[in-house]
Amino acid sequence: MSAHPLIMGHPTSSPEHARHALLYMWRIRKFEEAVEDLFGRGMMHGTMHLSIGQEASPTGMCMALTLQDQITSTHRGHGHCIAKGADLTRMIAELLGKEIGYCGGRGGSMHIADVETGNLGANGVVGGGIPIAAGAALASKMTKKGTVVVSFFGDGAMNEGAFHEAANLAAIWKLPLILFCENNKYGMSSSTEKAFAIDNLAERGKGYGIPAVNVDGNDVIDVYEQAEIAVKRAQAGEGPTLIIAETYRWKGHSRSDKNLYRTKEEIEEWRELDPIPKFTAKVIKSKLLSKEECEAIAQEATDAIIAAVNESVKAKPADPAGLLEAVFKKVSA
Amino acid sequence: MSDRMLTMAEAIREAMSIAFDERPEVFLLGEDVGIYGGAFGVSGDMYHRYGAERVLDTPIAELGIVGAAVGAALSGMRPIVEIQFSDFTAQAMDQIANQAAKIHFMLGGALHVPMVLRTPQGSGTGAAAQHSQNLEPWFASVPGLKVVVPSNPADAKGLLLSSIDDPNPVIFLEHKLLYKIPGREPVPEGSERIPLGVSKVVREGKDLTIVATGIMVNKAWEVCEKLSTEGISITLIDPRTISPLDMQPVYESVDKTGRLLVVQEGPAQAGFINEVIAQMAGSASFGSLIAPIKRLAGMNIPIPYAPQLEKAAVPQIEDIEIAAREIVKNWR
Numbered sequence: 001m002s003a004h005p006l007i008m009g010h011p012t013s014s015p016e017h018a019r020h021a022l023l024y025m026w027r028i029r030k031f032e033e034a035v036e037d038l039f040g041r042g043m044m045h046g047t048m049h050l051s052i053g054q055e056a057s058p059t060g061m062c063m064a065l066t067l068q069d070q071i072t073s074t075h076r077g078h079g080h081c082i083a084k085g086a087d088l089t090r091m092i093a094e095l096l097g098k099e100i101g102y103c104g105g106r107g108g109s110m111h112i113a114d115v116e117t118g119n120l121g122a123n124g125v126v127g128g129g130i131p132i133a134a135g136a137a138l139a140s141k142m143t144k145k146g147t148v149v150v151s152f153f154g155d156g157a158m159n160e161g162a163f164h165e166a167a168n169l170a171a172i173w174k175l176p177l178i179l180f181c182e183n184n185k186y187g188m189s190s191s192t193e194k195a196f197a198i199d200n201l202a203e204r205g206k207g208y209g210i211p212a213v214n215v216d217g218n219d220v221i222d223v224y225e226q227a228e229i230a231v232k233r234a235q236a237g238e239g240p241t242l243i244i245a246e247t248y249r250w251k252g253h254s255r256s257d258k259n260l261y262r263t264k265e266e267i268e269e270w271r272e273l274d275p276i277p278k279f280t281a282k283v284i285k286s287k288l289l290s291k292e293e294c295e296a297i298a299q300e301a302t303d304a305i306i307a308a309v310n311e312s313v314k315a316k317p318a319d320p321a322g323l324l325e326a327v328f329k330k331v332s333a
Numbered sequence: 334m335s336d337r338m339l340t341m342a343e344a345i346r347e348a349m350s351i352a353f354d355e356r357p358e359v360f361l362l363g364e365d366v367g368i369y370g371g372a373f374g375v376s377g378d379m380y381h382r383y384g385a386e387r388v389l390d391t392p393i394a395e396l397g398i399v400g401a402a403v404g405a406a407l408s409g410m411r412p413i414v415e416i417q418f419s420d421f422t423a424q425a426m427d428q429i430a431n432q433a434a435k436i437h438f439m440l441g442g443a444l445h446v447p448m449v450l451r452t453p454q455g456s457g458t459g460a461a462a463q464h465s466q467n468l469e470p471w472f473a474s475v476p477g478l479k480v481v482v483p484s485n486p487a488d489a490k491g492l493l494l495s496s497i498d499d500p501n502p503v504i505f506l507e508h509k510l511l512y513k514i515p516g517r518e519p520v521p522e523g524s525e526r527i528p529l530g531v532s533k534v535v536r537e538g539k540d541l542t543i544v545a546t547g548i549m550v551n552k553a554w555e556v557c558e559k560l561s562t563e564g565i566s567i568t569l570i571d572p573r574t575i576s577p578l579d580m581q582p583v584y585e586s587v588d589k590t591g592r593l594l595v596v597q598e599g600p601a602q603a604g605f606i607n608e609v610i611a612q613m614a615g616s617a618s619f620g621s622l623i624a625p626i627k628r629l630a631g632m633n634i635p636i637p638y639a640p641q642l643e644k645a646a647v648p649q650i651e652d653i654e655i656a657a658r659e660i661v662k663n664w665r
Contacts, residue, residue, distance in 0.1 A: 070408065072404075094441075101441070102440070102441055102443065103439060103440050103441030103443070104441040104442070105441075106438055106439055106440075106441055107439045107440055107441060111439045111440055112440075113440040113441075113443045113444055114443070115443050115444060120404070120407055120408075120444065121436065121440050121443075121444065123432075124431070125427055125431050125432070128400075128427060128428075128431060128432055130400070131396060131397050131399070131400020131401055131403070131404065131428060132400050132401075132403050132404035132407065132428075132432060133404060134397065134400065134401050134404060135400060135401035135402060135403055135404020135405040135406070135407070135408070135412075136404040136405065136407060136408040137404070138401055138404065138405050138410075139404065139405040139408035139409060139410045140408065142360065142386065142405075142410065143358075143409065143410075149404075161396055162396055162397070162400065162427065164397075165392075165394040165396050165397025165398075165400070166397050166400060166401070168392060168394065168397065169391070169392065169394065169397050169398075169401055172392065326437075326438050326441075326442060327437070327438050327476050327477050328437065328477070328479075328500075328501045329437050329442070329445040329500040329501055330500075331498070331499055331500060331501075332500075
């Protein structure tokens with residue numbers, strides 16, 4: 001199953017765009033639900049970090065990007081990967097430790113990269129991808145490629161030195177970089193209230209000379225509109241933008257999380273702000289899509305995930321035989 | 334055959350310049366590498382010859398600098414990143430050990446990191462504990478990094494050219510006391526590469542094998558010269574690349590001499606040179622030894638400041654001489 005063709009542009013600019021935004025949010029949601037299910041049934045190894053509830057952010061951001069534009073992602077990276085156009089079967093296969101997985105079973109959930117869609121990789125280290133994104137943006141600038149780079153990270157990463165150093169480099173060199181913070185309110189159990197002495201994370205931008213903007217991270221339209229402005233700034237050589245997308249992760253940090261640091265009521269409040277029904281209602285109301293079409297889109301995403309799981313389950317497990325040879329890229333003569 | 338005698342700083346600058354001329358995707362970034370010419374003068378006039386876009390001055394931000402090099406390398410560039418003192422790689426270790434070293438393996442070979450990280454190491458400048466370390470075991474213990482420790486200008490040039498060609502991250506550790514002194518051998522004019530992972534037999538003898546790294550190769554050479562006048566002949570081997578490590582010449586030499594002395598500047602505890610001993614102990618050539626293996630290394634202490642203290646912390650020529658004499662005299 002090859003990657004779905006990406007569609008660029010405003011999510012409500014045509015029925016096709018609306019369909020794409022809705023389909024990709026559903027693909028992320030259904031993917032994460034499938035991962036949770038496979039874990040629950042003991043079919044998956046290791047750990048997982050689910051982004052259920054946050055689907056609008058990567059979808060809206062990536063609708064402002066070309067296939068050649070690059071991203072770096074995080075430990076909670078399935079959504080970024082899917083929104084940039086990754087193949088679902090190779091993703092599931094990776095999580096199941098199969099040879100056909102994106103990393104041949106060597107990386108798992110936290111290390112999926114996809115060169116074809118400009119995905120430089122998820123990252124197991126909080127903030128680890130931000131300096132890398134700055135470097136990719138530097139390469140774009142040096143070679144006059146005209147591409148932009150988006151670094152996705154969470155609120156927790158904004159307290160890492162890596163964020164500070166990369167933001168400063170991007171600002172002084174006017175790099176075509178978008179610093180996209182998904183503020184899902186918790187770094188594992190640490191709330192933003194505990195981890196920051198400021199209420200609005202966007203205030204950090206000023207200290208670097210970087211324009212910063214708050215968006216409703218659960219509104220794919222709001223995300224897209226600010227993303228487009230940031231992309232244009234980057235393309236015009238005006239440098240980086242910091243986007244703070246306010247969102248929330250419904251599930252725990254990872255599979256071991258007992259949610260001791262937050263209340264059921266808080267989780268419920270945010271579930272009410274589910275980005276998918278919000279967008280669905282909007283496109284039905286504006287007659288971009290019918291209710292039936294929206295239901296069919298959700299079903300299409302479910303079917304795609306089921307097909308990916310079925311194909312992956314049957315695939316050949318990764319083979320330890322080639323491990324030693326895989327450490328270095330071969331030096332060509 | 335050229336007879337140009339260059340210092341190691343000049344040889345490294347020449348290698349970088351050749352790579353700059355050969356490939357537009359090669360660039361240098363680091364603290365004060367531009368107009369200042371590098372803290373040790375290694376980049377010298379390159380800023381004036383290649384411009385600010387290819388000789389990129391950075392803020393003091395080692396993690397950001399190395400991360401930017403990793404990201405640029407992932408996107409088709411071939412960065413050479415200079416970290417002003419190897420001690421400061423500690424600031425950048427996430428990007429070195431968790432990112433650069435692992436990306437090719439961890440991402441299933443989808444991406445690779447053709448980056449060279451050059452950095453001066455070693456004691457002898459009175460700069461004390463945070464500017465004088467030999468950290469090669471940090472890097473050599475991380476799968477996915479290649480680690481080069483040149484001991485002379487000619488090797489530095491050829492090895493650096495190979496390092497820049499290499500599609501993998503290479504840590505290039507330059508002893509700062511070697512920067513300003515010419516080597517014993519001339520530096521070839523051209524762009525000839527010296528392959529990584531090939532140990533060099535610096536000189537051959539029949540009584541003792543010395544394996545030494547970096548500046549210790551030079552110190553051991555002095556001992557070889559002195560003892561040769563007394564009828565003690567020594568084989569001196571410089572691994573040059575400590576990861577990957579080429580042990581074959583060591584085995585072959587020990588088969589002839591039966592005696593092995595290993596020398597490094599860094600602390601003995603968990604030092605790189607112990608890997609040479611471990612591999613020797615597990616090899617067929619272990620049976621050729623007629624003497625216990627002797628290890629000379631730095632004391633297990635941070636490098637101290639005062640000159641007499643600093644000297645006492647790391648092996649000196651006299652220490653190597655005493656050790657070499659003892660092995661040869663006591664084990665016949």
